Amino acid sequence: DSGVNNDGVSNQGGITVAGLDSTDPASTWEYSLDGGSNWQAGQGNSISIADEGSFSVVARQTVGGQVSESSVALSLTIDQTPATVVSLGSSVGDKTIAVTYDAEMLESGSPSPSAFTVRQGGAELVVDGVSVSGSVVTLSVTTLASGSLQVSYQAPADAASAIQDSVGNLPASFSQIVVSDGYIRGAEVYLDANGDGVADPEELLNGVTSNSSGEILLDGAAAGGELIIKGGVNVDTGAVNELTMVAPAGYSVVNPLSTIVAEVIKAADSAVTPLTVEEAEAAVSASLGITLAEGEDLSSYDPLSDTSDAALSNQKVAAQLATVLVIASTSSEDASVAADAEAAALSNIANIVVTKAEANETVTIDAAVVAEVLVDETGASLVSTEKLEEIQETVAVMEQASSLDEVVVAQAVAIDSTAAAAPLSVDLKGSSDSGVSDSDDLTSDATATAVVSFDTAALDGTAVVVGDTVELVDITSGGSPVVATGVVSEADLGAGVIELTSSELPDGSVSLSARVTDVAGNVSGNAGPLGVVIDTTAPSITSPPVASVDENSGTGIVYSASSTDSGGGVVYTLASGSDSSVSVDSAGAVTLAIDPDYETQSSYDFTVVATDDAGNSSQQAVLLSVNNLDDTAPAITSGGTATAIAENSGAGQVV
Numbered sequence: 001d002s003g004v005n006n007d008g009v010s011n012q013g014g015i016t017v018a019g020l021d022s023t024d025p026a027s028t029w030e031y032s033l034d035g036g037s038n039w040q041a042g043q044g045n046s047i048s049i050a051d052e053g054s055f056s057v058v059a060r061q062t063v064g065g066q067v068s069e070s071s072v073a074l075s076l077t078i079d080q081t082p083a084t085v086v087s088l089g090s091s092v093g094d095k096t097i098a099v100t101y102d103a104e105m106l107e108s109g110s111p112s113p114s115a116f117t118v119r120q121g122g123a124e125l126v127v128d129g130v131s132v133s134g135s136v137v138t139l140s141v142t143t144l145a146s147g148s149l150q151v152s153y154q155a156p157a158d159a160a161s162a163i164q165d166s167v168g169n170l171p172a173s174f175s176q177i178v179v180s181d182g183y184i185r186g187a188e189v190y191l192d193a194n195g196d197g198v199a200d201p202e203e204l205l206n207g208v209t210s211n212s213s214g215e216i217l218l219d220g221a222a223a224g225g226e227l228i229i230k231g232g233v234n235v236d237t238g239a240v241n242e243l244t245m246v247a248p249a250g251y252s253v254v255n256p257l258s259t260i261v262a263e264v265i266k267a268a269d270s271a272v273t274p275l276t277v278e279e280a281e282a283a284v285s286a287s288l289g290i291t292l293a294e295g296e297d298l299s300s301y302d303p304l305s306d307t308s309d310a311a312l313s314n315q316k317v318a319a320q321l322a323t324v325l326v327i328a329s330t331s332s333e334d335a336s337v338a339a340d341a342e343a344a345a346l347s348n349i350a351n352i353v354v355t356k357a358e359a360n361e362t363v364t365i366d367a368a369v370v371a372e373v374l375v376d377e378t379g380a381s382l383v384s385t386e387k388l389e390e391i392q393e394t395v396a397v398m399e400q401a402s403s404l405d406e407v408v409v410a411q412a413v414a415i416d417s418t419a420a421a422a423p424l425s426v427d428l429k430g431s432s433d434s435g436v437s438d439s440d441d442l443t444s445d446a447t448a449t450a451v452v453s454f455d456t457a458a459l460d461g462t463a464v465v466v467g468d469t470v471e472l473v474d475i476t477s478g479g480s481p482v483v484a485t486g487v488v489s490e491a492d493l494g495a496g497v498i499e500l501t502s503s504e505l506p507d508g509s510v511s512l513s514a515r516v517t518d519v520a521g522n523v524s525g526n527a528g529p530l531g532v533v534i535d536t537t538a539p540s541i542t543s544p545p546v547a548s549v550d551e552n553s554g555t556g557i558v559y560s561a562s563s564t565d566s567g568g569g570v571v572y573t574l575a576s577g578s579d580s581s582v583s584v585d586s587a588g589a590v591t592l593a594i595d596p597d598y599e600t601q602s603s604y605d606f607t608v609v610a611t612d613d614a615g616n617s618s619q620q621a622v623l624l625s626v627n628n629l630d631d632t633a634p635a636i637t638s639g640g641t642a643t644a645i646a647e648n649s650g651a652g653q654v655v
Contacts, residue, residue: 010079180255444614464518539616572608
């Protein structure tokens with residue numbers, strides 16, 4: 001029972017049959033793999049199952065013509081298919097790299113950290129430990145930082161030190177490589193099985209592509225094979241990748257420099273002066289002036305992650321050559337002609353590299369070199385005079401660049417003529433959509449915040465990338481004055497939206513839209529309009545600040561609030577601090593909850609708040625006086641007995 005014990009799953013099909021009666025030489029035994037429906041003659045004292053699947057194994061013996069009862073069934077699943085790596089992710093906060101497989105892994109195993117290689121920013125990182133939980137193998141790397149990662153796993157010969165799935169199968173080696181000329185997202189990946197340098201349709205690795213960091217996860221033969229990269233989008237410039245990039249077998253990077261190394265090897269006469277990969281790398285580095293860290297070589301060098309003093313110089317060379325090759329690859333609308341032009345330019349670069357290396361000289365990528373590269377085998381230019389002059393100027397601008405950002409902009413201007421797609425939508429942010437509803441686009445916020453969403457996934461050059469500029473525009477009167485501007489950040493790109501706060505907008509109906517200007521300066525169309533009503537005028541309360549009520553008049557309505565408002569939809573509330581005996585309904589009717597009594601409370605203070613649909617409000621303090629009425633009966637002070645008078649003394653006397 002390989003892998004996890006006593007789980008009934010194994011990668012081995014050998015079963016020992018115990019308890020056979022060997023006293024009768026004529027005895028026989030047989031077994032069934034399907035619970036007794038079909039039987040096969042047994043040999044020796046074991047059963048061997050070659051196929052994968054689930055089985056119910058029983059056995060029985062015939063001795064002296066008597067057939068025994070079947071044994072207790074053994075339920076067994078044979079699984080000889082190793083788990084396959086499906087994803088690799090990293091957490092800078094946790095300092096971990098998580099390798100996820102398509103099956104449960106053996107948690108009791110002890111994979112060796114030395115089986116893994118992790119590179120980032122030109123340095124090899126130490127793998128401090130390896131743990132297994134469920135389908136995830138986690139590498140602990142205390143020096144892990146943000147950025148693209150090159151990760152490889154070489155399955156050890158010693159199974160005890162290898163990754164195992166829960167059955168005990170050994171997964172294949174894998175490698176996460178990085179493809180860049182600017183990191184390339186959504187690239188097609190080909191395994192050049194026949195080694196002809198051509199991306200044949202049958203060599204396409206279906207389902208394998210690069211993420212936004214240019215990372216490609218490969219396993220099995222592809223992990224160490226010769227790769228060809230086509231298509232995708234440069235996430236720095238936003239342009240479609242027009243280069244066909246390759247790398248020698250075993251490389252963990254695919255970029256313009258690896259492509260030149262492969263071409264130098266290819267250009268050498270293998271029958272006369274064959275070049276090793278190391279010799280080709282040395283020639284490329286020396287002739288192009290590429291400076292690498294001690295112990296580093298071009299097989300793992302990623303110019304974009306380089307942070308050394310030589311980084312910018314190296315990045316310039318890689319970008320200059322890549323841009324020249326793109327100009328060649330896009331020199332004709334005929335795909336075959338364009339491919340031939342790219343091949344010719346690449347071959348010319350390789351020849352220049354070899355010539356300079358042999359002369360122990362360093363080439364400067366200037367106008368003359370550009371012209372030398374952009375010719376066919378007859379010496380005819382691959383591009384028009386105008387295009388040649390443009391690319392020569394671009395290369396010169398790159399040479400003078402003081403930052404990678406400036407290099408990226410120069411490259412984008414030269415190769416990217418495709419504008420981003422119009423933003424997908426424009427809407428008010430909920431917190432800026434004030435009033436009774438946060439989705440009615442009626443607001444009292446004259447400097448409203450809009451949320452602009454955009455496409456980040458397209459592979460045709462219309463997706464937004466970091467560094468693109470998004471403008472919020474007022475199209476109310478048919479023009480498009482800019483009322484807010486923002487540059488797309490990594491966080492914005494991840495969310496697929498950017499928030500823009502407008503300059504002050506006028507009261508009334510306003511129509512807003514948005515557009516994108518990409519790194520190259522191409523301007524998209526406008527997004528669909530967003531109709532917004534700006535209302536910054538609060539209601540004007542017209543009801544008086546005083547009112548009165550007779551005492552002993554009972555509970556009920558004692559005041560009616562009223563107001564005027566241009567937008568309408570006014571509702572009334574009472575401000576905090578108002579007398580607790582008073583309440584108001586939304587229409588403004590103020591009710592006293594107790595029977596007023598002057599002697600108990602001579603007045604009530606409350607503040608009416610009128611709020612319109614846009615959220616504007618005004619207040620009116622009101623004093624409700626209680627009218628003091630004469631509600632006390634007269635007190636009789638005369639005596640209870642009248643003055644006695646004589647009878648017959650006459651009428652009209654006061655008694």
